[in-house]
Each structure stands twice: as structure tokens, then as C-alpha cells.
Amino acid sequence: MAEDGLITCYKGGLVLKGGSLVQKDIWVRAGRVVEPQELFFRDRRAPSFYFDCSNHIVAPGFIDVQINGGFGVDFSKLRPGGVAEGVASVARGLLEHGVTAFCPTIITSGADYYASILPEMRVSEGGSHGAAVLGVHVEGPFISREKKGAHPEQFIQSLLSPGAVVRTYGCLDNVRVVTLAPELEGAQHTIRWLSRKKGVVVSLGHSMADLTTAEHAVNSGASLITHLFNAMLPFHHRDPGIVGLLTSQSVGDAPVYYSLIVDGNHTHETVQRIAHKAHPEGLEFGSLPVKTCVVLVTDAMAGMGVRSGDVRGGQEESRFSLGEGGRVEVSGGAVRLAGTSTLAGSVATMDECVRHFRRATACTEAVALEAASLHPARVLGLEDSRGQLEKGARADIVVLDRDLNVQGTFIAGHPVWSLPGSRMHREQQRFSNLHT
Amino acid sequence: MCSAGSTPLGMYRKLVEFHKEGKLSFQYIKTFNMDEYVGIPDDHPESYHTYMWQNLFQHIDIDPTNVHILDGNAQNLQKECDDFEQSIKDAGGVDLFVGGIGPDGHIAFNEPGSSLVSRTRIKSLAVDTIQANARFFGGNVGQVPTMALTVGVGTVMDAREVMILITGSHKAFALYKAIEEGLNHMWTVSAFQQHPKTLFVCDEDATLELRVKTVKYFKGLMDVHNKLVQDPYLD
Numbered sequence: 001m002a003e004d005g006l007i008t009c010y011k012g013g014l015v016l017k018g019g020s021l022v023q024k025d026i027w028v029r030a031g032r033v034v035e036p037q038e039l040f041f042r043d044r045r046a047p048s049f050y051f052d053c054s055n056h057i058v059a060p061g062f063i064d065v066q067i068n069g070g071f072g073v074d075f076s077k078l079r080p081g082g083v084a085e086g087v088a089s090v091a092r093g094l095l096e097h098g099v100t101a102f103c104p105t106i107i108t109s110g111a112d113y114y115a116s117i118l119p120e121m122r123v124s125e126g127g128s129h130g131a132a133v134l135g136v137h138v139e140g141p142f143i144s145r146e147k148k149g150a151h152p153e154q155f156i157q158s159l160l161s162p163g164a165v166v167r168t169y170g171c172l173d174n175v176r177v178v179t180l181a182p183e184l185e186g187a188q189h190t191i192r193w194l195s196r197k198k199g200v201v202v203s204l205g206h207s208m209a210d211l212t213t214a215e216h217a218v219n220s221g222a223s224l225i226t227h228l229f230n231a232m233l234p235f236h237h238r239d240p241g242i243v244g245l246l247t248s249q250s251v252g253d254a255p256v257y258y259s260l261i262v263d264g265n266h267t268h269e270t271v272q273r274i275a276h277k278a279h280p281e282g283l284e285f286g287s288l289p290v291k292t293c294v295v296l297v298t299d300a301m302a303g304m305g306v307r308s309g310d311v312r313g314g315q316e317e318s319r320f321s322l323g324e325g326g327r328v329e330v331s332g333g334a335v336r337l338a339g340t341s342t343l344a345g346s347v348a349t350m351d352e353c354v355r356h357f358r359r360a361t362a363c364t365e366a367v368a369l370e371a372a373s374l375h376p377a378r379v380l381g382l383e384d385s386r387g388q389l390e391k392g393a394r395a396d397i398v399v400l401d402r403d404l405n406v407q408g409t410f411i412a413g414h415p416v417w418s419l420p421g422s423r424m425h426r427e428q429q430r431f432s433n434l435h436t
Numbered sequence: 437m438c439s440a441g442s443t444p445l446g447m448y449r450k451l452v453e454f455h456k457e458g459k460l461s462f463q464y465i466k467t468f469n470m471d472e473y474v475g476i477p478d479d480h481p482e483s484y485h486t487y488m489w490q491n492l493f494q495h496i497d498i499d500p501t502n503v504h505i506l507d508g509n510a511q512n513l514q515k516e517c518d519d520f521e522q523s524i525k526d527a528g529g530v531d532l533f534v535g536g537i538g539p540d541g542h543i544a545f546n547e548p549g550s551s552l553v554s555r556t557r558i559k560s561l562a563v564d565t566i567q568a569n570a571r572f573f574g575g576n577v578g579q580v581p582t583m584a585l586t587v588g589v590g591t592v593m594d595a596r597e598v599m600i601l602i603t604g605s606h607k608a609f610a611l612y613k614a615i616e617e618g619l620n621h622m623w624t625v626s627a628f629q630q631h632p633k634t635l636f637v638c639d640e641d642a643t644l645e646l647r648v649k650t651v652k653y654f655k656g657l658m659d660v661h662n663k664l665v666q667d668p669y670l671d
Binding site for chain 1 (some may be wrong): 478479485488493494498499500501503505663
């Protein structure tokens, strides 16, 4: 690890800052972004190592708040005692895709599964061993049976209360996000309790809620919509359902974020454009500030990052089931419950989603990158340390080429991955030769 | 010794360009800035710290320990000024001073009426200067600092070479006062008439108030000057 006094500089790149890319150098000391001018004049220090980032984009590392697994690991099907290992192998694999922090996601499971697994799925720092774990996203079991998607029906619960939450999940210490259906009995009270008392992000999803119920939930403290358009009522012009939150003027000042799975299967490109154009960056709408904001998620399952290509074979069956939800099939980049058309997560990587989103919405590189970094950081209330490369923030950095292909990944200013054969690969090696 | 302000901007741009082309290194250069406002943070967008950082230092390979800018927030301002003079001496004196002037002929913050043998000190700004600077502080005169730390005319006179940059018709009268009239503490730049190695670099507009014969004389010297500054590696 780089010693504390070492100052490194990411030189000559286009840096993601305030919604655009600006020519700027980033200086890093002791794992944090520092203000160059201040260091130069007050501490009389200059960098001792320069990463040549010219013609590259320098962005904060991606944050995936919904990822069911990957690289053969399924977070909803871990063995007690094997949790740390499973999470670690995904954390390591994600570095190649520019992801420096994530929320391992557990789909609807039985109470005994939560009780045995959640305590072991600890929040952890990132490093050369892998991306940081920011806390678990528990998706279910408090969801609608009608919109269960690939979730196993036998574990779904329809009565919500703080007591039921505690009985189901056990300890909430490692839980960062809960996806629930706001129309369930006791939901509004529980949303208030979770978001205000327990500091958990409440996300609305797998739900039959109408718009009024959804607005009520947001006013109770929900701040995210889980994979917008999927597993909810389709947009209807007299009751737009949860989708209506995008332009609702009855949700006060609380920002509402929506996650999108932009893998080319979960949402049609035209629909991505509709969502995006409703609020490209949380613009003012009429006299009321409507601050819906897109958050890119992969919703990836175990098959993500598995390169063999064939994940349909008989012996793969158990590896590529989704939790207790039964077998899935992967074909043409889409994951479906075997023999059905029900989508069951994705095999997309975050960098693919970013590129896809940029292409589909014709947004700028900066907007696409913020959707995978700043916005998820804001959802989790971590924007002071993550999701932007401002003074004091963690130096979790992804360096990309102009087509948004990941060239190198850094955690706390330390090189953790680079594309073999690339200039960033040589830069990281040059750094390692000098500093290890 | 160098200065902030709009006049030397083009020069800094060129220096950065030379550095990026690999023709020029600042590794062994020591810089002293001639002035700084009192009482604004050094990272204020209008501070001369920020100016130097943005326009020069962040682009070049200078060692930060070789950079000297007066601290306008020092607890003891006079001591800061005395220390600055000492650090110039410790560095072996100034080889080259480069700076612009104000339309009233001020050099650094040596406003009209400053002593021509002054040293680095605290200076109250002239009303004209404050009003002219208001545009940098959101048009609000109340936001403009009223004091600055500045090297004295005597400090600059000690430099082995002095180069004054003057551009634009609004500086034409000051150039006339600087070189065609006598020494005058109301036009502090005129002091350099007595400096053995002073060079005034000006554009056509700045010569508007000069006598024709003065302009013609100096234009006649241009061939010689150009030979002195041409790229030695050109052939």
C-alpha cells in the first residue's frame, strides 16, 4: 500500500466533475483526493508519481447497489461460513468492470437464510483484494406475490411491521437497502421506521402499488425505486403507478432515485429515453423541484462475468439458479426462469450498462458516468466520500477511454486492476515497480 | 520575480507551452511574486496564489519549495514582508523581474506617491485600484481588499534585470510617463529609468502617447533586439 506521505497525480485526463468532463489533474494523498493548490502552497508538496491519463476519462469508481452475484457466486445461495469467500470473489471480479463499491443483494429468502448469512456479509473497505462492500441490499421478502418475478413464492411475506422486519432479517447492522412493496399492510409505518430510525434506504419494487400509495411511501421516507418498469404495474395514463413518481409533484423535496437495469433486455431503449428525458439530471419541473435521478444497477446474477458462455448445461443447473427460485437460462444476454419469459436478473457488467445507457439515451459521457457513481453514492448518503472526486473523497477511481471502456481501476489511490496491454497497464506497473 | 494580472497571461501561456514541448524545465527556477492581497484566503479565486497556480504552477515542474508568495493572512504582516526580503537575499537576489503596470504607472502595488526606495511592506490600495478590481469581486467595491503586501520599488531596483510589459492604449499615457518624462514618484514605474538593465516590452497601442522620434528610434533597434532573442537552435 502506498505510504501516507506519497502524493500521486492523475495527469492530463478529462475528469468527471459537476455533470461534465473537465481537463484537470487529480492529486491523491493517503488514499484521499486532495486540493492541489492547497498542498502546493501550504504543505509545499508536489506529486512524486504521475499517472499519464491524457486522452482518458478519469471518473469516480462505479457503485452497484443491486447485484445478486456474479463470477459463479449467488449471494442468495451461500453456505454459512462461505459468505466472506463468496463475497470476496465477486468483489475481486468487479474491479475489472470499474466497480469499486457495491451492495451484495439477497433476493427473497427464508428467515433462517437471513439469520445465518446477513451477520457474515459485513461492510468492508475496498482494496487490491476487491471492491468495498457498502452493506447488503435485501430485495424481499416483503413484496407482492403478483410481481414476484423470479423470487421464490414460498418465502414471500405480506404483512409488514418493524417486528416482522426484525424477525425476518434478524440484525439490521449489515443492511443498507431494503426493497419492499409499499401497498402491503403496515408498509408505510415500517418505511418510516426503517428510513428514519434505522438509517436504511427504502426502495420500492416488486409491487402492485398505485401512484398514491407510491407517493405516500416516498413521503414516509422511501428514496429509491427498484429496477424501474420491471416488477411493477406498467405505466397507465390514468394511474401511472410507481412510474408516475418520475414526474409527481406530491413528493415534497425528498429526492427520488430510480434504478435502471440497462442491459438491453430489461427496459426497451425507448423507455430508457422516456425515463431519462423526464429528468436527465433532476431538473426543476414547473415550480416544484422534482429530483428523480437515474441510478444504474446491473441486477447481475451468478452468470455475470462467467466467460464459458454455456451456462445452460445440466451440471450448471445449481450454479445458475437464482436463490431458491429455481433454474434459470442465459441466452442472448438475457437471464430467464427456465421455460418462462420471466427475467431473472442480468449478466450485464456495470461498464456495459454505462456504455449501453449512453448509447440508448444519447446522453453525454459525464451523465452516464454519474448515473453509475454520483447518483448511487447519493442514494446511500455517501456522496461526501464516494461518487465524486472532490477534496476529501476516497480516491476510488476508474480510468476509461473515450468510448467508456475501462482501462484501469484504483482503490484508495492504489492500482487494483488494469487492462492488459493498455497504457494504463504500463502506468500501473511503473507505479508498482517504484512503490512496492 | 513575477506578477499576476492580465498583462503577463500570454507570457505564462507561452512558458507552459515551452514546458509541455519539453523545451523548458522549471526544476531549478525560484520564483518570488511581487504582491498579494491582505485578508482574502489564498485559495480565493482572486488571490494571486490562485492566479499563479492556475496560470503557471499547476502546469509546470517547479518545486513548491522554490515558490515564494507573500502571505496576506500572516499574523504579523510586517514580519512576513521582512522575511520575504530576507528570502530574496538568501536566494542570491533576483535575476529577472517581469511585471506589468497599472494605467497610473504603478509597479506592483506601489501606488502613485510611493517612495522610490521602498522595500516590501503593507500598502493601502488607491481608490482607483479598488474600483478597478471590483469587477473581479462580483462588482461589489465592499468585497475588494483594501490592503496588500507588495515588494517596494527599491526591491525591484535590486533585480539584475527588469522587464516591464505594457499593452493597450489605456496604458499609453503611463508608458509616456515612464520613459519620456523624468523620475516621478507619482508614476512609480519611471524609477526604472535609473536601472542599468531595463527592458520595456510594449505593443503598438501602448506607444500612442509617445513622440514619433521615440517610437522610431526604438523600432530602429528591433533588428538588433530580435537577434538577441531569436531561438539559438534555429539553424
